[in-house]
Amino acid sequence: MSIPAKTFPTNLNCQSARPPLRWPTANLFRNPFGELTREERAEVAVVDLDPLVAWLTTAGERSATVDDELCDSDRIAQGNEVPREPVFCRFRAFQLIGDCGRGKTTRMLAIHRRFPRSSYVYLPEDEPCPAIPEGTPLLIDEAQRLPWRVRRKVFASGATLILATHNDLTGPLRRAGYQVTTQRIGLTLTADRLAEILNRRLQASRRDPRQPIPQISIQVAEQLIARHGTDIRAIESFLYDIVQAQVNQHGEMRFID
Amino acid sequence: MAKCDLSIELDEPDRVYVGGDVITGTLHVMADSDVNCTGLEIQANWRTHGRGNVARGKSPWTTLFVGQWLSGQRESYRFELEVSDWPPSYHGNFINVDHYVDARAKIPWAFDPKASQEFLMRPISGPDPAKTKAPSALGGCIGYGVFLVVISFFVVGMGGMVVGLLTNPIVALIVGLVVFPIIALIAARSLLPKWLLGDVQVELITPHVAPGQRVRATFSFQPRRSFKLNAITADLKGTEVCVSGSGSNRTTHRNVFFEQQHVLQEGARLEAGQRQEFELDFKLPGDVPYSFDLSDNNLNWTIGLRVDIPRWPDWTKTLKLHVYPDRDAVQPAAAIESDNVRGHSDDPAVSVGGGADSPSAKHDEITFAETATHLWQLRGDAEQIDVLVDAVTGMTFEIDTYVERRLLYSGDEDPHLYKGGYAVWARHSDPPLPLVLYVPHDLGDEFEQAGRDLWHCRGTIVGWDHQHRRLQIKVLVGDG
Structure with missing residues (x-):
């Protein structure tokens, strides 16, 4: 005796599957709030790097190297579009401290x-x-997990450091001769900024560049902040479910009912 | 702004491709300004999107053009690419698998323009069943294992409590509040059902099935005591399981998209010593998606067996079922063609692992460029890489490399590191296989001076760095 199967909204028929119509209807090619690759996360990041660059590149001992000149001249010869890399100072460190889901890794x-x-x-x-390779600058995510012996080796190198950490490493850095600036992230989040972050994700999932896509308004962003605070990861997770449910039902996008 | 725009036009955009098919089309390029392109590349590849971390295939890139485009120039390039034979296209709630033709134009010191066009793929065969072996029979030894664990907990708990009572009553209280509830929980879930049912034998006769085929399993036990049961059921479940984030942020998401219950027996009284045998035999729906395991994105089929006993903990067991395409249903012509293609293939996977063509057999003739080419083509397949690297470990070659960067730290007690020497990330000249070079202290100046130019050295292959997917080479002194 069998009880009739319960199935849930999913494209079960993989043998004759057509491209799911739900996404083209919204002019998207995927759920914009799903997981992204590292490269995609970097592309859609909304971050202001100027304070960081200003701190790490102001007067001080030059970071390195023969390569600097090589790379810069290469670039000048190419007339490239990538901004010219600044000259980083040795024994300078920038710390990003914040809770999970506030954007430390995205910034990195x-x-x-x-x-x-x-x-x-x-x-x-x-x-x-x-393995920790040399880098200008060297970025270490979850730096509070550096084993003591490795940390000593890295800090002794004098490399320009950008650390994302849950614990303040100012003490060990200063003892190694570093000048340190710390930025605490995730303390505030404005509706404007949240709307920009989320709309970049929508833009990165756009199917046809000539057709419009749904947009997150400032009002919706305000409601999301009221519901989830500054936890962007929680907001994206919430929106994933909302978008998935809506495209499965009718293809229209209403981010908050 | 990009200096050129790419767009892909497939010859048959609505076609459902079969694994191993050739997909054809045209890649259009429109240059906005003068562009020096170091490689217009294209590939047919798959990747996931949805809740889980993105998984992707490792198809090779094919170069269509190298050279210069002038401002306003429009060019079109024909392409023919082989479609991967696994995984299938799939569109679910948490997991989506799509196949794409991806194109990119490599432009020095600028962001590379890219384009993608999705297409559908239906597989004609699944992964090798030997690699996805499902346990098909379960017996009583698991029960004895659980019993031993419970006894161990009990002994530790009792010992802890006695020691605690003698030394510190707070310790005894913690032991009493933590250890004993754990023992009680394990006993309730595992031992009490077995106390009634005895040793339960389960065999999944068809661990690999195709949609539309019959699933068969046997289930038997000899009750130790007489008891009444509510029902014996088997629940077929299809579940998307994916993982997002990494490290401490790792989160597992599950979505059950299919559920079907089969009742094997209802409302009966079972007598002690009377052997009970049940046969599970039902047809899998013909349109269900295939099982797959793509890193952090899995589609699982399971059969959950349950003996529902009133006022007593239920006995449960979950069996994993692999739903794959029916190999026998493949059109003979397609199979023959597929075999012929393999027979004439240059794919190194075919020749790896011994035989006259294996690298080890050609030790005297093989060059590093050939070895690097094989590894480059296999770089997505860890098992094949291991086989090949085992075969070439210990061989010494002349190597042309470009040094990328020195390592500040090369891992715990790296056995290949020279005393006072350096570990360096580099890449081979062609193909650009990533390397880890272990350089003796004496050669430090030499490779520093090489900068970003080609650096020639002589080195011995010592292994493969799985984490960074790099071939490990110990550079020799005096011959570099």
Whole structure:
């Protein structure tokens, strides 16, 4: 005896599957609030890097190297569109401190994208410390997990550092001779900024550049902040479910009913 | 703003492709200004999108053009690409798998223009069943294991409580509040059902099935005591399981998209010592999606067996079912063609692992460029990489590399690192296979001076860095 199957909104028929019509209707090619690759996260990041760059590149000892001249001259010869890389100071560090979901990693990825000679290292939890290459600047995500021995080695190198951390590492940095600036992120989030962050995601999932796509208004952003605070990850997760439910039902986008 | 725009036009945009098919089309380029393109590349690849971390295939890029476009110039390039044979296109709630033709124009010191065009793929075969072996039979040894765990907990709990009572009553209280509830929970869920049912034998006769085929399993036990049961049921479930984030931010999301219950017996009284045997035999719907396991994006089919006993903990067991395309249903012509293609293929996967063509057999003739080409083509397949790297480990080659950057830290107690030496990330000249070079201290100045120019050295292959997907090479002194 079998009880009739319960099925849920999913394209079950994979054998004759057509491109799901739900996304083209909204002029999107995917749910904009799903997980992105590191490259995509860096591309859609809404971050102001000027204070950071100003701190790490003001007068001080030059970071390096023969390569600087090589790369700069290459670029001048190419008449390129990538902004000229600034000269980074040795023994300068910039810390990003904040709770989960506030954008530390997104900022790090955006910085890594902007400076081609930078290195980005993510330190996983409960796993051996990965290899740490030189970089100008060197970006270390979850820097509070640096083992003491490795931390000493990295700090002794004098490399320009950008650290995303849950714990303040000012003490060890200063003892190693670093000048440090700390930015606490996620304390505030304006509706304008949230709308810009979310609309960039929508834009990055646009199917046809000639057709319009749904937009997050300032009013909707205000309601999202009232509901979820400054936790952008929670807001994106909430919107994923909303968008998925709406395209499964009627294809129209209402982000908050 | 990009210096040129790319667009892809497929010859048959509405066609559902079969794994191994050739997809054809035209890549259009429109230059806004003079562009020096170091590689107009195209590939047919798959990737996931949705709630889980993005997983993607590792198809090779094909270069269509290298050179210069003038401002206002429009060019079109024909392409023919082979479609991956796995995974299938799938569009769910948390997980989506799409196949794409991806194109990019590599432009020095500018962001590379890109274009993508999706298409649908229906597989004619699944992954190798040997690699996805599902446990098909379950017996009583698991029950004895659970029993041992419970006894261990009990001994530790009792010991802890006695020691605690003698030394510190607060410790005894913690032991009493934490350890004993755990023991009670495990006992309630595992041992009490077995106390009634005895040793339960389950065998999934068809661990691999195709949509529309019959799922068969047997289920038997000999009750130790007489008891009444509410029902014995088997729940077929299709679930999307995906993981987002990493490290401490790792979150697992589950979405059950299909549920079907089969009742094997209802409202009966079972007598002690009387063997009970049940046969589960039902047809899988013909339009269900296939199982897949793509890194952090899995589609799982399971059968949950349950013996529902009134006023007693239920006995439960979950069996994993693999739903794959029916290999026997593949058109013979397609199969023959597929075999022929493989027979003439240059794919290194075919020749890896011994035989006259294996790299080890050609030790005397093989060059580093050939080895690097094989590794470059296999770089998405960790198992094949291991086989090939095992075969070439210990071989010494002349190597042309471009040094990328020195490592500040190269991992815990790296056995290949020279004392006082350096670990350096580099890449081979062609193909650009990523390398880790272990450089002795004496050669430090030499590679520093090389800067970004080609650096020639002599080195021995010592392994493969799986984390960074780099071939590990120990550079030799005196021959560089």
